[in-house]
Amino acid sequence: MQLDFVTKLGGSAITNKRCFETLDVNRLNFAAEVLGKCHKSGLKFVVVHGAGSFGHHQADQYGVNSGYGDENVSKEHVMTGFCKTRLSVCKLNHEVVSALVNCGVPAVSVSPCGTWTMNGGVLVTDGTEIVHQLINEGFVPCLHGDCVLNQSLGCKILSGDVIIQKLCEVFSPKHAIFFTDVAGVYTKSPGDVGAKLVPHITTRHDGTITTDLQMSTDRSCDVTGGIAFKLDCACNIVRHHNGRVKVMICTGTAYHNVCINGNFDGELGTVIECQEISEGS
Ligand SMILES: Nc1ncnc2c1ncn2[C@@H]1O[C@H](COP(=O)(O)OP(=O)(O)OP(=O)(O)O)[C@@H](O)[C@H]1O
Numbered sequence: 001m002q003l004d005f006v007t008k009l010g011g012s013a014i015t016n017k018r019c020f021e022t023l024d025v026n027r028l029n030f031a032a033e034v035l036g037k038c039h040k041s042g043l044k045f046v047v048v049h050g051a052g053s054f055g056h057h058q059a060d061q062y063g064v065n066s067g068y069g070d071e072n073v074s075k076e077h078v079m080t081g082f083c084k085t086r087l088s089v090c091k092l093n094h095e096v097v098s099a100l101v102n103c104g105v106p107a108v109s110v111s112p113c114g115t116w117t118m119n120g121g122v123l124v125t126d127g128t129e130i131v132h133q134l135i136n137e138g139f140v141p142c143l144h145g146d147c148v149l150n151q152s153l154g155c156k157i158l159s160g161d162v163i164i165q166k167l168c169e170v171f172s173p174k175h176a177i178f179f180t181d182v183a184g185v186y187t188k189s190p191g192d193v194g195a196k197l198v199p200h201i202t203t204r205h206d207g208t209i210t211t212d213l214q215m216s217t218d219r220s221c222d223v224t225g226g227i228a229f230k231l232d233c234a235c236n237i238v239r240h241h242n243g244r245v246k247v248m249i250c251t252g253t254a255y256h257n258v259c260i261n262g263n264f265d266g267e268l269g270t271v272i273e274c275q276e277i278s279e280g281s
């Protein structure tokens with residue numbers, strides 16, 4: 001069975017990233033309502049969410065993303081951070097799954113810790129088998145960025161953006177849709193004077209993009225690379241599938257329309273495209 005879409009609810013959208021463990025209730029309920037309508041109309045999808053202000057702060061404070069490699073930081077300290085980061089992001093997951101269930105989505109929480117593992121920056125195992133089984137039973141799995149075990153570092157943060165990428169690899173959905181707090185990707189930080197929304201970004205086959213962008217994470221705590229990393233993952237999805245999985249980064253009405261109608265044309269947001277292979281190349 002082909003999935004209609006996988007969607008990442010960005011931590012920047014469903015939480016206030018500048019205030020410790022603070023939900024953005026309106027945006028979370030908006031996304032849950034959209035997904036409730038999608039479920040009602042028979043669409044098949046998987047939800048992933050980021051950590052926002054539930055997890056990034058603890059991960060940063062305890063150096064969880066660097067694992068046990070730093071000789072100035074005890075393993076015990078990092079392990080405490082691992083536990084605190086998980087507690088926080090699982091608290092957010094509870095809120096997300098509750099919002100989805102309240103909107104009629106048969107959402108089931110699936111935490112990556114335990115089944116997804118890494119070696120350095122590379123995924124070694126993934127928990128997609130359980131995701132598969134849940135989808136087949138009619139459930140909507142809801143995964144999240146998490147702390148995971150790492151062969152070389154001991155532990156590391158696994159971003160929801162990497163999870164979305166893996167889900168696309170395994171399930172080849174029609175669409176991958178990123179829900180964010182701003183309309184899409186801008187030429188520079190959206191709050192900066194002169195920042196313009198970029199409607200299309202084309203990824204070349206060598207992984208570079210054809211548009212000049214400035215991206216910063218200065219204004220919020222983020223241990224997984226912020227918007228630049230998200231864009232990288234989005235480009236990887238498009239290239240891996242040679243454009244067959246359509247990818248959009250958006251919010252509000254555009255998110256509603258793209259999830260429900262699958263129509264990317266004319267929607268306000270950023271569509272990621274793959275450079276066509278020219279004849280003879
Ligand atoms: N050029 C840019 N275009 C779009 N957003 C940008 C840009 N530069 C910086 N940003 C900021 O990046 C943020 C979105 O990236 P971020 O990594 O926080 O997303 P997220 O996936 O929602 O968060 P999380 O990793 O917590 O799930 C926006 O809040 C925006 O202000």
Ligand SMILES: C=C(C)CCOP(=O)(O)O
Binds near residue numbers: 011051052089159160
């Ligand atoms: C910080 C944690 C626990 C997960 C980060 O996931 P992301 O917000 O999707 O990058």
